[in-house]
Amino acid sequence: MAFLELQGVVKNFGRNTVVRGLSLSVEKGEFVSFLGGSGCGKTTTLRMIAGFEMPSEGSIRLDGADLSRVSPNRRNLGMVFQNYALFPNMTVARNIAFGLKIAGQKKAAIATRVEEMLELIHMGEYAERYPHQLSGGQQQRVALARALARKPQALLLDEPLSALDAKIRVRLRDDIRSIQRSLGITTIYVTHDQEEALSISDRVAIMRDGRIEQIGAPFEIYNAPGTPYVETFIGTLSVLKARVKDPRQGILLVDGQEVRTGKPLEAAAGEELRLSLRPEALSLVAEEGNKLRGKVVNVKFLGSIVRVVAKVGENELSMDAFNHPRLPPPAIGREIDLYFAPEACMLSKPDAALPVAAIEEEDEEG
Amino acid sequence: MSNRKTRHGTGVRKAFSWLWMIIGLVYFFLPLAATFLFSLKGKKGVLSFVAYQHVFADPKFLKTFGFSLEMSILTVIIGLALIVPTAIWIHLKLPKAKPVIEFFTLLPFVIPPIILAFGLIRIYSRPPFAIVSSPLLLVAGYVIIAFPYIYKSVDAGLRAMDLRGLTEAAQSLGAGWLTLLFQVILPNLRTALLSALFLTFAIVIGELTLAVLLAWPAFGPYMALMGRNLAYEPAALAILSFGMTWGAIGLIQAVSRGRPGQGSNLGGTH
Amino acid sequence: MTAHPERGVPATGPGAAPERPGVVQTPDDPGPRGAIAKRAPRKWPLAWLGLVPFLLFVFAFMLLPTFSIVTGSFEDGKGNFTMDNFVHLFRPDILDSYLITIKVSGATALLGGLLGFLIAYAITLGGLPKPFRSFMATFSGVASNFAGVPLAFAFISTLGRVGFVTVLLRTVFGIDLYGAGFNLYSFWGLSLTYTYFQIPLMVLIITPALDGMKKEWREAAENLGASPLQYWARVGIPVLLPSLLAALILLFGNAFGAYATAYALTGGLINLVPILIGAQIRGNVLHDSQLGYALAFGMVIVMTISILAYSWLQRLSSRWVK
Numbered sequence: 001m002a003f004l005e006l007q008g009v010v011k012n013f014g015r016n017t018v019v020r021g022l023s024l025s026v027e028k029g030e031f032v033s034f035l036g037g038s039g040c041g042k043t044t045t046l047r048m049i050a051g052f053e054m055p056s057e058g059s060i061r062l063d064g065a066d067l068s069r070v071s072p073n074r075r076n077l078g079m080v081f082q083n084y085a086l087f088p089n090m091t092v093a094r095n096i097a098f099g100l101k102i103a104g105q106k107k108a109a110i111a112t113r114v115e116e117m118l119e120l121i122h123m124g125e126y127a128e129r130y131p132h133q134l135s136g137g138q139q140q141r142v143a144l145a146r147a148l149a150r151k152p153q154a155l156l157l158d159e160p161l162s163a164l165d166a167k168i169r170v171r172l173r174d175d176i177r178s179i180q181r182s183l184g185i186t187t188i189y190v191t192h193d194q195e196e197a198l199s200i201s202d203r204v205a206i207m208r209d210g211r212i213e214q215i216g217a218p219f220e221i222y223n224a225p226g227t228p229y230v231e232t233f234i235g236t237l238s239v240l241k242a243r244v245k246d247p248r249q250g251i252l253l254v255d256g257q258e259v260r261t262g263k264p265l266e267a268a269a270g271e272e273l274r275l276s277l278r279p280e281a282l283s284l285v286a287e288e289g290n291k292l293r294g295k296v297v298n299v300k301f302l303g304s305i306v307r308v309v310a311k312v313g314e315n316e317l318s319m320d321a322f323n324h325p326r327l328p329p330p331a332i333g334r335e336i337d338l339y340f341a342p343e344a345c346m347l348s349k350p351d352a353a354l355p356v357a358a359i360e361e362e363d364e365e366g
Numbered sequence: 367m368s369n370r371k372t373r374h375g376t377g378v379r380k381a382f383s384w385l386w387m388i389i390g391l392v393y394f395f396l397p398l399a400a401t402f403l404f405s406l407k408g409k410k411g412v413l414s415f416v417a418y419q420h421v422f423a424d425p426k427f428l429k430t431f432g433f434s435l436e437m438s439i440l441t442v443i444i445g446l447a448l449i450v451p452t453a454i455w456i457h458l459k460l461p462k463a464k465p466v467i468e469f470f471t472l473l474p475f476v477i478p479p480i481i482l483a484f485g486l487i488r489i490y491s492r493p494p495f496a497i498v499s500s501p502l503l504l505v506a507g508y509v510i511i512a513f514p515y516i517y518k519s520v521d522a523g524l525r526a527m528d529l530r531g532l533t534e535a536a537q538s539l540g541a542g543w544l545t546l547l548f549q550v551i552l553p554n555l556r557t558a559l560l561s562a563l564f565l566t567f568a569i570v571i572g573e574l575t576l577a578v579l580l581a582w583p584a585f586g587p588y589m590a591l592m593g594r595n596l597a598y599e600p601a602a603l604a605i606l607s608f609g610m611t612w613g614a615i616g617l618i619q620a621v622s623r624g625r626p627g628q629g630s631n632l633g634g635t636h
Numbered sequence: 637m638t639a640h641p642e643r644g645v646p647a648t649g650p651g652a653a654p655e656r657p658g659v660v661q662t663p664d665d666p667g668p669r670g671a672i673a674k675r676a677p678r679k680w681p682l683a684w685l686g687l688v689p690f691l692l693f694v695f696a697f698m699l700l701p702t703f704s705i706v707t708g709s710f711e712d713g714k715g716n717f718t719m720d721n722f723v724h725l726f727r728p729d730i731l732d733s734y735l736i737t738i739k740v741s742g743a744t745a746l747l748g749g750l751l752g753f754l755i756a757y758a759i760t761l762g763g764l765p766k767p768f769r770s771f772m773a774t775f776s777g778v779a780s781n782f783a784g785v786p787l788a789f790a791f792i793s794t795l796g797r798v799g800f801v802t803v804l805l806r807t808v809f810g811i812d813l814y815g816a817g818f819n820l821y822s823f824w825g826l827s828l829t830y831t832y833f834q835i836p837l838m839v840l841i842i843t844p845a846l847d848g849m850k851k852e853w854r855e856a857a858e859n860l861g862a863s864p865l866q867y868w869a870r871v872g873i874p875v876l877l878p879s880l881l882a883a884l885i886l887l888f889g890n891a892f893g894a895y896a897t898a899y900a901l902t903g904g905l906i907n908l909v910p911i912l913i914g915a916q917i918r919g920n921v922l923h924d925s926q927l928g929y930a931l932a933f934g935m936v937i938v939m940t941i942s943i944l945a946y947s948w949l950q951r952l953s954s955r956w957v958k
Contacts, residue, residue, distance in 0.1 A: 485701025
């Protein structure tokens with residue numbers, strides 16, 4: 001039995017079903033992210049764990065105990081909100097001490113613990129400040145300390161960084177992860193930011209329409225997406241139209257050019273398939289494997305990465321390469337050859353709902 | 367499937383809220399209902415609208431009501447003529463002056479009508495400004511009383527329409543200031559202007575303090591006089607007055623549907 | 637684009653209507669008088685010109701009268717300086733008047749404040765269906781404007797000697813209100829009537845503050861182990877306190893200065909300060925006209941203190957509930 005266990009959890013709001021039969025097992029000390037667009041049910045699920053919503057069906061067990069009878073103020077779970085929710089009438093120290101005071105601990109013990117927590121978030125000198133005197137990032141750190149002060153059984157974070165600037169977000173998420181690691185506390189993290197989820201989680205659960213589409217380690221999710229949705233949701237993907245040439249040998253035709261997939265195909269000759277390729281799987285450097293010739297239509301300079309977009313027939317193909325100061329990217333209009341290994345091919349049956357052009361990371365999937 | 371209640375404790379909270387809501391509603395509607403029923407007792411033994419008939423048949427009713435209506439219209443005109451340009455001015459050219467102007471528009475809350483009446487009489491009953499017997503003094507007093515509400519209305523309207531942005535856009539398209547005022551600003555202020563109109567009407571129509579102390583045949587003093595001698599007609603007047611106020615406020619809500627910041631209409635004629 | 641205000645004020649010549657917002661001009665647009673706007677070296681003084689009509693009006697009809705009351709209270713009948721009026725303020729009957737006015741204002745502020753708060757809570761955080769809120773908002777706007785003569789009539793019709801409810805209680809329930817000592821034309825009757833407009837005023841004032849209470853505070857408190865009572869005691873009420881106090885002060889001031897309702901209800905029977913002042917203006921009762929000014933001055937002091945306390949408290953609360 002895992003530490004946190006959700007089984008068949010369903011949540012209806014009137015006639016709207018927001019969470020459909022969600023099951024999840026989280027081990028003690030694990031950091032699991034719920035990743036998805038708005039409306040996918042990730043926040044609702046988190047709030048059910050916290051006790052602010054009651055499941056319509058299903059059960060939530062923490063360390064074996066059924067939580068449905070336990071009111072939210074008795075679950076001993078630490079929650080961090082998107083808008084920090086620090087009590088404006090209390091100083092930082094008193095905010096952090098709040099849970100301890102409610103629990104009736106002694107003044108001396110509280111003071112020691114508050115100091116510990118301030119050390120943990122590196123805000124020792126801010127003890128007597130009020131929330132309105134702090135920046136967003138500082139407030140969120142205090143919120144984290146406040147949630148952790150009571151040594152909760154698990155930590156729940158509801159899009160804690162969404163309201164902050166990009167640079168602070170990156171720094172703070174690393175802080176959250178290192179604190180979580182050092183405390184070994186089981187953590188559920190809700191976010192719509194892929195990079196965030198992938199960079200700090202032990203496992204990522206991609207949620208869509210009230211269900212978990214796929215759950216796995218970041219590496220797994222990215223490199224072995226289990227469903228078309230996950231494929232297009234995570235990272236950037238080029239999707240090409242391919243026609244099967246030789247199913248036994250696994251050879252396809254893309255715009256008349258041959259592509260070897262290296263494994264036999266479960267399709268008939270002449271059948272149409274979707275071929276998906278990650279941009280980093282392609283290269284301008286000649287190597288063993290496949291080659292596709294196309295014409296450069298766009299070059300995007302993303303900082304450390306240069307993304308070259310080429311058209312192969314009617315397909316668009318994106319290729320990522322590291323920026324090299326002495327190697328300028330190819331000019332628009334030039335013909336180039338793109339190389340990739342057979343193992344980089346991801347195949348699926350054509351799905352009418354999904355577009356054929358390359359999907360950019362920045363698109364928010366609903 | 368089952369839709370259990372969404373949270374622990376929501377039920378208690380709701381019951382608590384319903385309790386006070388009902389108490390509040392009873393407290394508010396009981397006097398109104400009682401007054402209405404009382405006003406129907408004009409004829410002995412039967413419920414009738416006789417009291418209302420008496421009121422409407424009284425020539426003084428029309429005369430005083432007409433007078434107060436006139437006063438309220440004058441108040442609106444003068445009030446808007448003063449405040450709209452001033453508000454536009456400070457929004458566009460002198461944001462620094464805003465706190466000062468707002469302070470002045472809040473002062474009438476500090477100065478109750480009784481004090482205002484006293485002061486106005488003291489100053490303006492002697493030459494060279496002996497206008498105490500001119501209705502304009504009454505209007506001036508009303509304008510002061512209505513200032514906070516008119517200003518809030520206009521200010522909310524200006525803020526909602528992004529005055530600076532529209533002005534700069536209009537000017538970049540070549541509009542002169544007359545065009546700007548009449549074709550851009552005022553049309554967008556329509557809601558605010560109407561709200562100010564109805565609110566001022568509600569305030570002035572039943573106003574007593576200034577009217578009675580400056581000795582004018584206004585609707586307020588008329589009602590007070592009726593109250594001295596008659597029993598059922600005052601109740602009818604109260605219901606009519608309430609109906610008018612409700613109508614005025616209702617009109618404000620109707621025109622400001624969907625516009626932000628046109629809400630609370632504080633205060634009263636007391 | 638925001639450089640325009642620095643480009644100068646349009647030619648407001650001696651005849652130009654100064655309250656027209658001459659607004660911003662480009663050098664190509666000559667302005668209303670046909671003359672190119674003179675580049676004012678300091679924009680300040682000229683821009684303030686636009687406020688002159690408003691300020692003039694305010695001065696003439698609000699500041700001057702009020703100020704004259706203040707100066708009048710320091711003068712005797714012939715215009716000489718004296719502090720006598722203030723001494724006379726301490727006459728027993730005058731003191732009684734202030735006392736009873738303070739009592740009425742305080743009582744109705746507390747009563748109206750409490751009930752108004754509970755109703756405002758019900759329509760904001762209380763989980764009632766949405767239509768109630770807009771209905772209550774409209775009704776509060778109406779009810780707070782309903783003060784004065786009509787309100788007095790309404791209460792007379794309800795709880796007067798032959799008022800509807802009085803008669804109802806006697807005939808149907810056998811309760812004799814007036815026999816038991818109740819009197820509409822007394823302290824409690826007046827307070828009950830005042831409360832009718834104090835409650836809606838409280839609802840209107842405190843609703844924005846209640847809207848500003850983030851629901852996450854309650855959830856965070858719950859998450860940290862607090863019961864609803866503990867939340868209100870440690871977070872809810874403390875955060876609302878400045879707004880609550882400010883509202884109570886406003887209610888107090890509102891009742892203190894009320895004239896019309898008391899006049900129409902009691903006709904001068906209860907000697908509230910406004911009634912005394914009103915009587916003074918009409919030239920009866922008080923033999924001492926200058927005393928009237930002192931009374932009025934006292935009232936101005938009370939109101940000024942109220943408004944200062946109110947704005948200080950408002951600033952305090954807006955700092956927290958950003």
